[in-house]
Amino acid sequence: MVEPVISIENLFFSFEGVPILEDVSLTVEQGDFLAVLGPNGGGKSTLLKLLLGLIKPASGTIKVLGQAPGHAGGRIGYLPQHTHVSTSFPITVLEAVHMGTVRPGFRGIAGLARTSRETEKAREALERVNMLDHAKRGLAALSGGQKQRVFIARALVSDPELLLLDEPTASVDSASRSSLFSLLTELNEEMTVVMVSHDISSLVSGVKSVACVNRSLHFHEAPELTGEMLQLSYGGEGDNTCPVELVTHGTVPHRVLGLHTEDLQGDGQSGEDES
Amino acid sequence: MMEVLQFEFMQNALMAGLLASLICGIIGTLVVVNRIVFISGGIAHASYGGVGLAFYLGLPVLPVTTAFTVFAALIMASVTLRARERADTVIGVIWAAGMALGIILLDITPGYNVDLMSYLFGSILAVPRSDIWLMVGLAALVFVIIIAFYRGFLVMSFDEEFARSRGVPVDFLYFLLITMIGLSVVMVIRVVGLILVIALLTIPPFIAERYSRSLDTMMIVSTLLSAAFTVTGLALSYITDITSGAAIIAVASVCFFLSFLLPCKKNG
Numbered sequence: 107m108v109e110p111v112i113s114i115e116n117l118f119f120s121f122e123g124v125p126i127l128e129d130v131s132l133t134v135e136q137g138d139f140l141a142v143l144g145p146n147g148g149g150k151s152t153l154l155k156l157l158l159g160l161i162k163p164a165s166g167t168i169k170v171l172g173q174a175p176g177h178a179g180g181r182i183g184y185l186p187q188h189t190h191v192s193t194s195f196p197i198t199v200l201e202a203v204h205m206g207t208v209r210p211g212f213r214g215i216a217g218l219a220r221t222s223r224e225t226e227k228a229r230e231a232l233e234r235v236n237m238l239d240h241a242k243r244g245l246a247a248l249s250g251g252q253k254q255r256v257f258i259a260r261a262l263v264s265d266p267e268l269l270l271l272d273e274p275t276a277s278v279d280s281a282s283r284s285s286l287f288s289l290l291t292e293l294n295e296e297m298t299v300v301m302v303s304h305d306i307s308s309l310v311s312g313v314k315s316v317a318c319v320n321r322s323l324h325f326h327e328a329p330e331l332t333g334e335m336l337q338l339s340y341g342g343e344g345d346n347t348c349p350v351e352l353v354t355h356g357t358v359p360h361r362v363l364g365l366h367t368e369d370l371q372g373d374g375q376s377g378e379d380e381s
Numbered sequence: 382m383m384e385v386l387q388f389e390f391m392q393n394a395l396m397a398g399l400l401a402s403l404i405c406g407i408i409g410t411l412v413v414v415n416r417i418v419f420i421s422g423g424i425a426h427a428s429y430g431g432v433g434l435a436f437y438l439g440l441p442v443l444p445v446t447t448a449f450t451v452f453a454a455l456i457m458a459s460v461t462l463r464a465r466e467r468a469d470t471v472i473g474v475i476w477a478a479g480m481a482l483g484i485i486l487l488d489i490t491p492g493y494n495v496d497l498m499s500y501l502f503g504s505i506l507a508v509p510r511s512d513i514w515l516m517v518g519l520a521a522l523v524f525v526i527i528i529a530f531y532r533g534f535l536v537m538s539f540d541e542e543f544a545r546s547r548g549v550p551v552d553f554l555y556f557l558l559i560t561m562i563g564l565s566v567v568m569v570i571r572v573v574g575l576i577l578v579i580a581l582l583t584i585p586p587f588i589a590e591r592y593s594r595s596l597d598t599m600m601i602v603s604t605l606l607s608a609a610f611t612v613t614g615l616a617l618s619y620i621t622d623i624t625s626g627a628a629i630i631a632v633a634s635v636c637f638f639l640s641f642l643l644p645c646k647k648n649g
Contacts, residue, residue: 158546176548184546195414195539196593208536210548215533244594260543 109172111136111268111298112157117166119152126152130166130323139294139312142302144319150302151187153319154272157300158184171267179210180264183297185257185271193246199256200241203228206263231259235289251282258289269293271301287312385619390506394625397508397572398611400516401581404565406604407527409582411558413590414538414599418583420457420559423472425566425575427453427479429500433486443515447567453479454563458556502626503574505615512571519568523561527600530554535596577626581607584633588640610636 112134119127126149134140144150155161156168159176171178183206207224208214232238235255240248245256254274261269274290275283290299291312301313309316316326385391412421431449435442457475461468484497527534533554536544545551569578589602614629621628 160542160545179548182546184543186540186542186546192414192416192539194590196590196595196599197539198594201595202539205536205539205543206547208532208544208547208549212550214547214549215530215536215554220532 108136110134110169111138111171112300113167113169115167117156117168118164119149119156119161120164121152125321127156127163127319127323128321130319132317132323132325134298134300136298137294139291139299139314140301140317141309141313141315142300142317142319143306143309144304146304148304148320150304150319151272153323154270154300154302157270158182178268180206181267183258183261183264183266183269185254185261185269185274187272188250188254188277195245197245198241199232199237199243199245199248200225200228202245202256203231203259203263206231206260227263228259231263232256234262234293235259249279249282250277251279251286254278254282254286255289258293262293267297269297269299271299273303273305274301275303275305389510390508391615391619393508393510393513394505394615395612396513397505397516398615398629399608400513400520401569401573402585402607402611403520403604404516404523404569405578405581406585406607407523407600408558408562408565409586409607410589410596410600410603411534411538412562412582413586414596415558417461417559417562418579419469420454420461420472421562421566421582422579423457423476423479424450424454424559424563425570425578426476427457428563428566428570428575429483430479430481430486431483431567432500433483433490437486437490443567443571446570447564450567451560451563454559455556458559462552462555499574500570501574501576502624503570503572503577505572505625505629508572516568516572519564523565526557526561530557531597534558538596573629574626577630580630580633581610584637585610588637591640606636607633 110133112132114130114132117127117130118125130153142150142153152161156163157170157175159174168175171181204220204224207220207227229238229241232241235258237252237255237259240252240256245253248256258269258271258274261271269290271290275286278286290301293299294312294314315328318324318326386395412418428446428450430453431446432442434449435445438445453475457468457472460471464471533544533549536547536549537551537554541551566575566578569581573581585603585606586599588606589599593599593602610633611629614632615625617623617632618625618628
């Protein structure tokens with residue numbers, strides 16, 4: 107039996123007395139492409155940070171790639187939220203990708219030189235995201251979409267088995283967004299991908315399963331759109347949740363419904379049945 | 382003009398200025414890219430408490446000020462890491478408290494009256510040789526630490542969260558950086574004053590960042606700019622007979638504003 111890439115059991119987390127995540131359990135199998143949807147402040151990024159070991163849970167167990175969080179190092183490729191990186195930092199594209207080769211602990215931070223092997227890996231990673239032509243350019247001069255590709259390359263340079271992406275399409279224009287998604291779908295052939303987003307339009311073709319996070323977590327094995335997802339993304343109550351941008355494009359049927367089987371008392375919120 | 386270099390005080394001033402430029406060019410670059418200018422200002426001002434303490438206790442100024450400053454710096458660093466939300470407030474309080482403590486201690490020290498201005502703007506023309514040697518030692522130490530952990534500082538400064546996710550000891554690097562800022566501030570303050578320290582830590586790296594494509598280039602460019610400002614300021618001060626520290630800051634500030642007029646070459 108293949109071990110799950112992520113297994114979370116009965117996870118609780120609170121910040122300054124406010125519960126952020128309650129009784130969350132989640133199993134992500136190898137090769138999955140999981141979209142984690144939810145409103146801002148719903149606990150998606152917190153979940154990601156727990157997986158990375160950046161913060162510790164109040165209770166519950168987390169295992170990532172069979173290890174406790176924070177121990178898998180370069181086996182996890184991580185794309186932080188765009189806003190974390192200073193836009194004026196003096197660095198070339200190739201140097202930025204190089205950062206992904208850093209090793210944990212004190213061995214990783216010592217010294218000046220990098221090996222030619224590491225440079226080769228960085229160039230390969232840039233090639234994979236189609237950014238090798240820009241290797242020598244300053245990072246600050248790139249567009250939002252190009253920067254995200256560079257940061258994905260940084261996550262890829264250590265040959266990860268799991269890719270964790272925090273809002274990969276925020277601050278990216280819609281044209282680069284779809285090419286970013288096809289890149290992720292491509293990468294999903296080789297690794298498990300977990301993508302956090304507050305934007306329902308990230309429910310694209312490549313996505314294989316969906317988890318809705320708003321304090322609690324609901325796992326959907328198929329990426330079908332539910333009323334709850336709409337509500338998480340756009341707010342509003344019950345029937346009022348009807349985002350114009352989805353309806354007018356017509357790609358998603360208006361009445362796609364999927365109730366949470368274990369949570370039927372909440373059905374009044376997820377239904378547009380009467381319409 | 383050149384004959385002025387025969388005077389020992391001028392040679393010392395020049396050397397002190399160049400060493401301060403080297404220290405501030407390297408440390409200032411890390412201060413600017415890590416966005417910790419405020420905590421650096423806090424460290425510089427709080428160090429005045431150490432000066433007061435040394436005079437009050439009748440102990441040698443340099444060791445006492447160093448210990449006090451590094452202690453204050455580490456408090457600020459741990460507050461920044463633990464309680465990010467209100468870190469700036471706490472730093473502001475320590476900033477003011479340190480200065481007040483220094484002034485009170487100097488007031489109640491019998492028979493001694495230190496000129497506050499000389500600590501604000503320094504007295505670069507009165508630097509003794511012994512201080513030069515201490516600065517050489519500190520510059521060497523900073524140099525060795527930066528080279529030893531260059532990759533770590535680079536990864537941390539660029540993206541702290543990514544660094545943490547990869548198991549880089551970010552907290553260790555942060556405390557190391559703050560300690561180095563504390564040491565640098567103490568060494569440089571006696572020479573150029575705490576206002577000039579902040580100017581040298583921020584202005585040259587800010588200008589350098591716009592024309593650099595790597596952190597090490599930025600450090601080198603900052604050091605060169607800093608040296609140019611210091612030498613020009615000293616010459617200006619000699620010719621016009623104005624306060625040397627203020628002259629150096631004036632030159633740096635004018636260049637700071639002029640740099641906005643120049644095109645930014647970075648976006649190549």
